[in-house]
Amino acid sequence: MMSIEQLNNQHGIAGQVTFETGEGGLPFIRVRNDKATALISIYGGQVLAFHPKHTDSDLLFLSKRAYYQSGKAIKGGVPICWPWFGPDPEGLNRPAHGFMRNRLWEVVETASTTEGDICVVLGLSDTPETQAIWPRTFVLRLEITIGESLNLALVTRNPGSQEFAITQAFHTYFSVDDISQVKVSGLENTQYIDKVNDNQQVNQSGAVTIHSETDRIYLNIGNELVIHDEAMKRRIHIISKGNRTAVVWNPWAKISAEMADLQDDDYLRFICVETTNAATDFINIQPGSEFRLVANYRVEQD
Numbered sequence: 001m002m003s004i005e006q007l008n009n010q011h012g013i014a015g016q017v018t019f020e021t022g023e024g025g026l027p028f029i030r031v032r033n034d035k036a037t038a039l040i041s042i043y044g045g046q047v048l049a050f051h052p053k054h055t056d057s058d059l060l061f062l063s064k065r066a067y068y069q070s071g072k073a074i075k076g077g078v079p080i081c082w083p084w085f086g087p088d089p090e091g092l093n094r095p096a097h098g099f100m101r102n103r104l105w106e107v108v109e110t111a112s113t114t115e116g117d118i119c120v121v122l123g124l125s126d127t128p129e130t131q132a133i134w135p136r137t138f139v140l141r142l143e144i145t146i147g148e149s150l151n152l153a154l155v156t157r158n159p160g161s162q163e164f165a166i167t168q169a170f171h172t173y174f175s176v177d178d179i180s181q182v183k184v185s186g187l188e189n190t191q192y193i194d195k196v197n198d199n200q201q202v203n204q205s206g207a208v209t210i211h212s213e214t215d216r217i218y219l220n221i222g223n224e225l226v227i228h229d230e231a232m233k234r235r236i237h238i239i240s241k242g243n244r245t246a247v248v249w250n251p252w253a254k255i256s257a258e259m260a261d262l263q264d265d266d267y268l269r270f271i272c273v274e275t276t277n278a279a280t281d282f283i284n285i286q287p288g289s290e291f292r293l294v295a296n297y298r299v300e301q302d
């Protein structure tokens with residue numbers, strides 16, 4: 001691992017991209033440009049904050065009680081679930097949501113684009129340690145573009161000789177002012193697997209609203225979802241590519257109180273609307289090929 005000084009020398013961009021020691025001593029990347037500010041943790045490959053200048057507040061929820069500790073996931077921002085979403089698919093007691101959320105990534109490159117955006121690329125490939133957890137050869141790349149919108153591309157490449165399958169997610173925690181006033185549109189008339197109701201398959205009628213614990217995998221979805229936040233007077237447009245599923249999750253009061261890295265009433269302040277390849281939407285990656293999962297988040301502020 002390079003020191004903060006080495007990272008700044010190699011990848012810093014004057015006035016726009018700065019490496020710093022963040023919470024818990026973890027290496028963070030601070031991005032500022034004419035359009036937005038952002039904070040990225042190299043640990044977890046996780047965007048923690050994104051604030052477009054034309055809006056009143058941050059796009060992302062980041063828990064005040066989040067752990068910044070080796071081995072633990074940071075609660076909030078955009079956790080990367082990879083190479084599986086949800087519980088261990090092989091029942092081997094490996095952590096939920098894979099092993100990329102609690103691992104130090106590498107900085108591949110930083111650049112300013114011709115449009116004046118900043119692009120930060122983080123990556124990881126297999127090591128003997130990852131091979132022991134998940135015996136596959138891979139190269140993973142996360143391209144984070146900070147402009148008026150936040151654009152994320154998670155690119156999985158298979159440089160090996162055996163096909164492998166993954167599920168994955170941008171497990172994004174969006175900040176909301178009051179969950180009871182939030183609506184998610186774009187999922188009308190789709191079917192979802194209801195994880196809080198015996199995995200029953202249910203038809204979504206109308207926009208999604210949240211009034212109790214909610215944990216759903218929406219199937220065969222379109223490519224644009226909108227989070228309408230009345231209280232914050234903003235709409236978040238999520239445009240995605242590469243996924244046929246999306247997850248909507250809010251833990252509600254009991255689980256929020258039980259989670260040590262959330263405040264009791266934090267469930268009021270976020271909604272996870274996740275761009276996923278989950279359930280039947282798993283992705284086979286052939287030797288020598290790659291797969292891109294893309295999510296773009298744009299905020300419309302009144």
Ligand SMILES: O=P(O)(O)OC[C@H]1O[C@@H](O)[C@H](O)[C@@H](O)[C@@H]1O
Pocket residue numbers: 073075079097171195215216247249272274
């Ligand atoms: O690991 P975290 O960030 O606490 O998130 C856990 C939740 O993540 C969601 O993606 C799942 O759908 C839920 O089932 C799960 O409880």
